[in-house]
Structure formats: structure tokens, C-alpha cells
Amino acid sequence: MKRSIIGNIVRTICFIAVFIVLFIILSYILRQHGYDWEHIAGIKNEKPLDVIYVGGSNTFVYWQPLKAFNDYGITSFDMATNSAPADHMLYYIKEAQKYHAPKLVIIEGRSLLACGTSEGGFRNGSDAMSYSINRTFFIHSYIKRNGVEASPIYYYLDLFKYHTQYSSILDRDHWENMFNSPYSKYKGWKFIYSYSPIERPELFLTEECATLSEKHLNCLIELFDYCRNQDFEVLITVSPYAITKDDFKILNAIEILAGQYGFSFLNTNLSYDEMNIDFSNDFYNIGHVNVFGAEKYTDFLSNYINDNYSIPDHRDDKQYSTWFLEYEEFKEEEYNVKKWILEQKEKNMNKEEQ
Amino acid sequence: MAVLSIKFFSLVLLSLVFYYCGPKKLQWAVLPCTSLYFILINNTWYCQIFFFLQVLVTHRCACKVGLKNRIGEASNKDFTFGIIFNILVLALFKYSRFFIMNTLMVIGFFGVDYSLEMSVFEFSAPVGVSFYTLILVGYLCDVKWGKTTPQSSFIKTALLAGNYIHIMSGPFIRYEQVENQYFVAHHFDYKEFCFGLQRVLWGLFKKLVIAARLENSVDLVFNNSTYYNGLYIWLAAFTFMIQLYADFSGLMDIVIGIGECYGIHLPENFRTPFFSLSVQEYWQRWHISLGLFLKDYVLFPIQRSRLLNYISKKAKIAFGKKASRKISSYVGMLCVWLLIGIWHGGAWKYVIGMGIWFWTVIVAEQMIQPKVNAFLVAIHIDPMVFSWRLLKIIKTFVLVAIGNIFFRADSFKTALVIIKQGVSNLNPSATVYYWKLLGSKGDILIVFASCFLLLCVSLFTEIKGDVRIWLSKQILVFRWTVFLGLVFSIILFGVYGPGYNASEFVYRGF
Numbered sequence: 116m117k118r119s120i121i122g123n124i125v126r127t128i129c130f131i132a133v134f135i136v137l138f139i140i141l142s143y144i145l146r147q148h149g150y151d152w153e154h155i156a157g158i159k160n161e162k163p164l165d166v167i168y169v170g171g172s173n174t175f176v177y178w179q180p181l182k183a184f185n186d187y188g189i190t191s192f193d194m195a196t197n198s199a200p201a202d203h204m205l206y207y208i209k210e211a212q213k214y215h216a217p218k219l220v221i222i223e224g225r226s227l228l229a230c231g232t233s234e235g236g237f238r239n240g241s242d243a244m245s246y247s248i249n250r251t252f253f254i255h256s257y258i259k260r261n262g263v264e265a266s267p268i269y270y271y272l273d274l275f276k277y278h279t280q281y282s283s284i285l286d287r288d289h290w291e292n293m294f295n296s297p298y299s300k301y302k303g304w305k306f307i308y309s310y311s312p313i314e315r316p317e318l319f320l321t322e323e324c325a326t327l328s329e330k331h332l333n334c335l336i337e338l339f340d341y342c343r344n345q346d347f348e349v350l351i352t353v354s355p356y357a358i359t360k361d362d363f364k365i366l367n368a369i370e371i372l373a374g375q376y377g378f379s380f381l382n383t384n385l386s387y388d389e390m391n392i393d394f395s396n397d398f399y400n401i402g403h404v405n406v407f408g409a410e411k412y413t414d415f416l417s418n419y420i421n422d423n424y425s426i427p428d429h430r431d432d433k434q435y436s437t438w439f440l441e442y443e444e445f446k447e448e449e450y451n452v453k454k455w456i457l458e459q460k461e462k463n464m465n466k467e468e469q
Numbered sequence: 470m471a472v473l474s475i476k477f478f479s480l481v482l483l484s485l486v487f488y489y490c491g492p493k494k495l496q497w498a499v500l501p502c503t504s505l506y507f508i509l510i511n512n513t514w515y516c517q518i519f520f521f522l523q524v525l526v527t528h529r530c531a532c533k534v535g536l537k538n539r540i541g542e543a544s545n546k547d548f549t550f551g552i553i554f555n556i557l558v559l560a561l562f563k564y565s566r567f568f569i570m571n572t573l574m575v576i577g578f579f580g581v582d583y584s585l586e587m588s589v590f591e592f593s594a595p596v597g598v599s600f601y602t603l604i605l606v607g608y609l610c611d612v613k614w615g616k617t618t619p620q621s622s623f624i625k626t627a628l629l630a631g632n633y634i635h636i637m638s639g640p641f642i643r644y645e646q647v648e649n650q651y652f653v654a655h656h657f658d659y660k661e662f663c664f665g666l667q668r669v670l671w672g673l674f675k676k677l678v679i680a681a682r683l684e685n686s687v688d689l690v691f692n693n694s695t696y697y698n699g700l701y702i703w704l705a706a707f708t709f710m711i712q713l714y715a716d717f718s719g720l721m722d723i724v725i726g727i728g729e730c731y732g733i734h735l736p737e738n739f740r741t742p743f744f745s746l747s748v749q750e751y752w753q754r755w756h757i758s759l760g761l762f763l764k765d766y767v768l769f770p771i772q773r774s775r776l777l778n779y780i781s782k783k784a785k786i787a788f789g790k791k792a793s794r795k796i797s798s799y800v801g802m803l804c805v806w807l808l809i810g811i812w813h814g815g816a817w818k819y820v821i822g823m824g825i826w827f828w829t830v831i832v833a834e835q836m837i838q839p840k841v842n843a844f845l846v847a848i849h850i851d852p853m854v855f856s857w858r859l860l861k862i863i864k865t866f867v868l869v870a871i872g873n874i875f876f877r878a879d880s881f882k883t884a885l886v887i888i889k890q891g892v893s894n895l896n897p898s899a900t901v902y903y904w905k906l907l908g909s910k911g912d913i914l915i916v917f918a919s920c921f922l923l924l925c926v927s928l929f930t931e932i933k934g935d936v937r938i939w940l941s942k943q944i945l946v947f948r949w950t951v952f953l954g955l956v957f958s959i960i961l962f963g964v965y966g967p968g969y970n971a972s973e974f975v976y977r978g979f
């Protein structure tokens with residue numbers, strides 16, 4: 116009798132275990148496998164990283180990890196997804212810490228300008244993470260802060276959301292992602308084939324501080340509280356863009372708060388000339404630089420990190436030897452993008468002349 | 470709380486945990502408590518009051534009838550009061566609008582001007598009022614006829630009617646079927662529990678993968694009946710047959726499966742109805758518990774009634790003994806079929822489509838069948854050969870599909886328009902293009918594959934019996950592959966989730 120009860124329990128547990136494994140695998144297969152997914156899930160396949168740069172698109176089209184490695188031996192990764200606001204940062208950092216012990220965490224200040232995003236923006240991050248406690252808390256915090264119309268189960272167990280993509284099962288490429296373990300060749304960086312001249316922002320400087328909403332403030336406090344108790348240093352940067360006076364006021368408030376926690380704050384919008392940023396050449400829209408601008412920003416920031424933090428130079432470290440090969444590939448594609456941009460620029464000029 | 474919701478299944482799970490893990494002495498109380506919670510959250514305050522009032526009146530009447538029966542006193546007054554009260558409540562919630570509208574129409578016909586705001590009569594009915602009212606009526610009849618002794622506990626009477634497992638959609642249960650199951654201790658039986666879960670899964674598969682996928686094409690045709698015609702209409706009508714079967718039998722599988730998890734065996738409501746050789750047989754295999762209920766509590770009493778005896782006597786004098794028997798049988802059947810029609814809802818489409826139509830077809834079948842048999846003998850055809858039986862199955866399917874057009878259409882008039890559209894033009898291209906209404910190639914493939922699976926399981930059940938018993942004898946790897954395949958088919962191919970209209974079960978509305 117007892118034996119049969121134990122047998123039934125063991126069988127049930129095994130069945131549930133098989134079900135869970137298959138459920139997880141199918142979830143990973145059916146997910147959207149875009150670059151956002153690579154920027155989050157890709158970090159687990161990296162060799163030990165010293166610098167993690169968390170943010171949104173204001174990060175993965177700005178900071179070039181392979182260039183920073185080539186120039187200073189800094190091993191870094193852009194852990195960033197489109198439309199990622201302040202409340203994502205804490206969980207991105209925690210996700211990175213599962214696989215790495217960073218010495219420096221750079222938080223993109225522009226991502227701290229708001230707390231809360233659309234479902235799409237949220238899913239860029241949550242549906243890229245592997246099933247874990249961190250992911251569960253990430254979803255829980257999003258639902259708690261923003262409220263959702265659909266049942267929370269569609270967030271926690273994303274297979275229920277993506278089951279309509281069942282035809283992906285027949286796609287071999289999707290099966291390669293069954294362990295949610297992609298490799299991000301450019302360490303979270305994304306090339307964008309786009310160019311557009313923008314106007315240099317003026318008159319945004321102010322000493323005024325915006326009053327942050329309670330939700331926003333709580334979001335930042337939660338993030339800063341966590342970072343303060345960790346073994347890494349924190350640098351909050353604000354990448355160059357068409358900054359406005361209103362944004363600057365909010366950034367002032369964030370800077371004050373960050374100062375209370377002893378975090379460094381670097382607003383590169385105060386250093387356009389130092390970076391040699393050319394607004395007629397280095398952007399593809401008012402919020403994002405193109406490869407020309409990214410190169411200048413990476414130069415400026417990696418130099419700053421090199422001067423202010425003791426991040427080891429890993430260029431002679433054999434385990435990073437593949438990074439040089441990847442850098443070559445990166446340079447090759449960068450050349451193509453630059454060439455494309457220059458062609459576009461020429462076309463635009465010809466049009467204007469005509 | 471929809472059956473297909475996380476909340477409902479969480480409630481079931483929680484209830485089962487208390488049921489098996491709690492003290493055995495209090496086990497019987499778990500179902501009443503769960504049902505009470507279910508009734509309270511699913512009904513408006515006045516619906517809650519009416520439910521408990523119906524149970525209270527039935528309970529009191531049953532006790533009085535039982536007592537008077539025992540001491541040999543007449544109990545007609547209490548019995549009649551209990552029956553009328555229940556029927557009045559049902560009529561109030563389900564048919565008041567129908568009766569008032571028709572009365573006003575008749576008044577209008579005689580030239581009397583009337584104006585009445587019909588929205589006054591649009592109020593929510595207690596969940597499952599059509600089901601539990603008949604259960605209470607049946608219980609009262611059983612007590613009156615001495616088939617059962619009245620239950621002394623109000624809670625137990627309430628559970629008979631309001632058990633959350635079957636309150637929404639049946640099956641119709643009788644007191645004698647559950648009295649030895651509801652109120653005794655159940656020990657956890659691993660095999661039975663697994664069987665219950667398997668049945669729930671199969672029900673979910675039928676509903677989410679088959680019914681929900683077929684629904685789209687049926688809705689498109691029936692909601693645009695002036696646009697579609699010919700074979701489009703008939704293919705949609707046949708598809709609706711399968712949709713309705715997958716939907717309703719799927720719901721029954723879930724209900725009976727949940728019951729099995731509690732160690733309670735509820736009566737079956739379906740027995741592969743599409744293999745029926747006649748419409749009468751179809752109705753013996755479709756919604757079985759309703760048919761049996763009406764046979765026992767309506768047809769038999771009517772056949773024993775004075776009025777029918779009088780009609781029978783008159784017919785015997787006028788047409789002879791054989792014809793008089795048939796006439797009284799047909800009159801009795803007419804009453805039952807009218808009730809089936811009305812039970813489905815207060816609308817002429819139900820009365821005519823589900824009632825009169827099926828009565829006419831069954832009577833016609835009974836009248837024609839002896840002549841057909843004689844003809845077959847004359848031309849040396851064995852009526853038992855497969856091809857003849859198949860023909861009869863197809864005939865039954867088509868006749869039932871016509872009745873179901875009334876069921877599915879928005880109104881009686883619309884149903885007539887749809888049928889007219891169906892015969893106005895052949896439109897043979899529909900045989901190719903209709904399937905595109907189901908969705909992409911992948912969707913069509915899923916529909917056909919799942920319908921084929923349904924057919925295989927139905928055939929197996931018809932020939933060999935319960936598939937689960939056969940499966941339980943197979944090796945573990947095979948069993949698990951089947952179960953996991955079923956689970957993931959539901960998860961992947963089921964129609965649910967954000968962006969979809971999570972439609973309710975068709976029969977839940979009754």
C-alpha cells in the first residue's frame with residue numbers, strides 16, 4: 116500500500132517535472148527573438164564582465180562595448196531594451212548579477228526620466244529573461260505599479276501569450292533558442308542604418324529641479340537603495356540628445372538624489388564640444404546618435420571610466436581573445452553603416468541643391 | 470466566474486485540497502461551502518435571494534409531502550405549491566419577456582395601442598436557473614411518488630440543486646443518483662483522480678481547440694446570412710453541429726471530470742450522438758439527462774393523465790386501437806418537445822426550431838419507417854449493411870442541422886432567411902472557399918486534425934468503451950506522451966488569451 120502511494124507520488128512529481136521542462140522549452144521557442152531579447156538573454160553567455168551598462172535604446176545605440184575593449188580593455192555589455200524606464204533598471208542589474216560580478220554599473224539617466232512603460236516596452240525585457248525569481252518579481256512589480264487589463268498569467272507564463280505563434284515550432288531557427296541562451300556578437304550593441312541631422316539643443320540649462328511624482332521617486336529610491344548595498348560602483352550618465360529644459364529639471368532632481376547615495380552623475384549634454392558632437396552629422400533622430408555619434412560618446416565615456424575607475428585592462432587576457440575577432444567584425448559593419456550614412460547625406464545634399 | 474478562467478480552476482483546486490486534506494468528518498461540507506461561494510459571487514443580490522427561496526420552498530414542501538405520505542395524508546397541496554412556485558420563478562426570469570411581448574402582439578393584433586419599455590424585463594437571471602429549477606422539481610416529484618425520502622437537512626437540499634460543479638450547465642441529476650455520493654466520506658483515489666483530470670483535459674481540448682476554432686467560420690456565415698448562400702449556409706450549419714457538440718460535450722467532460730476528482734460520478738450527458746440512425750436516437754444520445762428527465766417527469770405523467778386517456782378513448786372509437794395508441798403517444802411527445810423548445814429559451818426560434826421541428830421529424834420518421842423497411846425487404850436490401858446505416862446517419866445529421874439553424878440564428882425570422890438563402894443557390898465554390906473562413910492553412914490543418922481525433926475517440930468509445938481505461942493499460946511512456954501531447958495541444962492550438970474574445974460555453978447561458 117505504502118509502496119504504491121510512494122510510486123504514485125514519484126510518478127506525479129516526474130510528470131509535473133517533464134511538463135515544466137517542456138513548457139519552459141516551448142516558451143523560449145515561441146518567444147520573439149529580436150535584438151532586445153539578445154541584449155538581455157545574451158549576457159549569460161559572456162565571459163566575466165567588469166562593466167554593465169543598463170538602459171534603453173539610449174544605451175544600445177550609444178555605448179560600443181567592443182570599442183571600449185579595444186581602446187582600454189574594458190569588458191562591458193549593453194543590457195538595454197527599447198523603451199526601458201527606471202523601474203526596469205533594478206531587475207536588469209539583478210539579472211546581470213546572476214552571471215557576473217560587475218565592478219561598475221552604468222545607469223543611463225535618460226531611462227530614469229520616467230517610471231512605467233507600455234506592455235510592449237515591458238515585454239522587451241520580461242520576455243527576454245529566463246524563468247526565474249528575478250523575472251517573477253520584475254513582472255510582479257510591473258503589474259503592481261501599472262495595473263494590467265489581461266490576466267497576470269499571460270505575463271508570468273508568456274507561452275500563454277505567444278501560443279498563437281505555434282507555427283514557429285516548425286522553424287529550425289526557433290529551436291536553436293530553446294534554452295533562451297543567445298550570443299550577442301556585439302555585446303548588446305545594435306547598428307542602426309539611419310541618419311537625420313537635428314538641431315543642437317540650446318537654452319536647456321537650468322538650476323531648477325522638477326518635483327518627482329511619488330511613484331517615480333519610489334522607483335528611484337528602490338533602485339538606488341539596492342545599488343548602495345552592492346559591491347559595485349554606480350555611475351549615472353546622460354547620453355547626448357535633443358535635451359529639453361523640462362528633462363533637465365528632472366535630471367537635476369535625479370542628480371541630487373543620486374548624490375545623496377554617493378553615486379557619480381555625468382550629464383554628457385554639458386560636454387558637446389568636448390565630445391566633438393556634430394548635430395548635423397552624428398544623429399539619426401532627436402533621441403539617438405548614429406554610429407558617428409556613438410563612436411564619439413564611447414570615446415568620451417570610456418576615457419572617463421579609465422580616468423575615474425580602476426577597471427582592469429583585459430586586452431592581454433586570453434579568455435577574451437575572441438573579443439578582438441568580434442571587434443574586427445564590428446569595425447567592418449561599422450564601416451558599412453558609416454558608408455551608408457555618408458551616401459544618404461550626399462543624396463540629401465543633392466536633393467537640396469536641385 | 471467563467472468556467473474557462475484561472476479563477477474557476479483555482480477555486481476547484483482549492484476546494485479539492487480542503488476536500489482531501491481536511492478532516493474526514495467535515496469533508497461533506499466542502500462542496501456546500503464552495504458552492505455557496507460560487508453562487509454568491511456569480512449572482513446579483515436578488516438572484517441569490519431567489520435561489521435560496523426556491524431551495525427553501527422545495528425543502529419545506531418535500532419535508533411536508535414526505536411526512537404526509539408516511540402518515541397517509543393527502544399531500545397534493547404542498548406538492549403543487551412547490552412545483553408551481555419553482556416554475557413561476559423560472560418563468561419570471563426566463564420567459565416573462567417572451568410572454569409579455571407575445572401578449573402585446575396579440576393585443577396589438579386586435580387594434581389596441583400599447584407602449585411598454587421592454588428593457589424593464591431585461592434583468593439577470595440566477596446562474597443555472599433552468600438547470601437547478603428542474604432538479605428541484607424532479608426532487609419534489611420523486612418525494613411525492615415515494616421514489617425517495619426527503620432530505621432533512623436544508624444544506625443538503627441546497628447542494629443537490631446548487632452544487633457548483635453542475636449548477637451552470639447540468640447534467641440534470643436526481644437525488645437518488647447523488648445521495649450516496651455527496652454525503653459520504655471519499656478517500657483519495659489516485660486512479661480516479663487522474664481519470665477526472667484526463668476528462669477535464671479532453672473537455673478543454675474539445676472546447677478550446679475544436680469549438681472555438683470552428684466558431685469563427687460559423688459566426689461569419691450566420692451573422693452575414695444575406696451575403697452567403699447555398700453550400701456556404703449548409704457547410705456552416707454542419708460546422709455548427711460539430712461546434713455545438715464540441716462545446717457542450719466539452720463542458721460536460723469538464724463538469725463530469727471535476728466530479729470524478731471529488732470521487733462523485735455524475736450521469737453522462739452524451740453518447741456519440743452523431744452515430745445515430747434516427748433523430749429520435751440522436752436525442753437519446755444528446756443531452757441525455759434532459760431527455761430522461763422530461764420522459765420521467767413530463768411524458769409519463771402526461772400519458773397517465775385523464776385528458777390523454779380521454780383523447781385516447783375518443784381516438785380508439787374513431788380510428789381504431791393501433792392508431793389511438795399512436796395518437797396519444799404523439800400528443801404526449803408534442804408536449805415534451807414544446808417543453809424542450811421552451812426550456813432552451815423564451816423565443817419562437819427555440820419553440821419551433823428545437824421543439825416543433827424535432828417533434829415533426831420524429832413523428833414522420835416513426836410513420837415512414839415501417840414502409841421504408843418493407844420497401845427494403847422488397848428490393849432485397851439488408852437494413853443493417855454499413856452503406857445503408859451510413860446513409861441514415863447522414864440523413865439524421867442533416868435533419869438535426871436544420872433544427873440547429875433555428876438554435877443558432879438570432880431569431881425565427883432570421884433562421885427562415887438563412888434556410889431560404891441555403892436553398893436559393895447551390896454555390897458549389899463554397900466547398901473550396903468555405904474552409905478559408907477558418908483561418909490560415911495552419912488553422913485549417915489544426916481544425917481537421919482535431920476533428921479527426923474527435924472522430925477516432927468517438928469511434929473508439931462507441932466500439933470499445935472508455936478510452937481512458939484502454940490508455941491506463943498502456944506503458945508509461947506512451948501514456949505520458951498522449952497526456953502531454955493533449956496538454957500542449959490545448960496550450961498551443963487553443964483559442965484563448967489576450968486579443969481573443971474568450972467566448973463562454975453555449976449551454977452556460979441556460
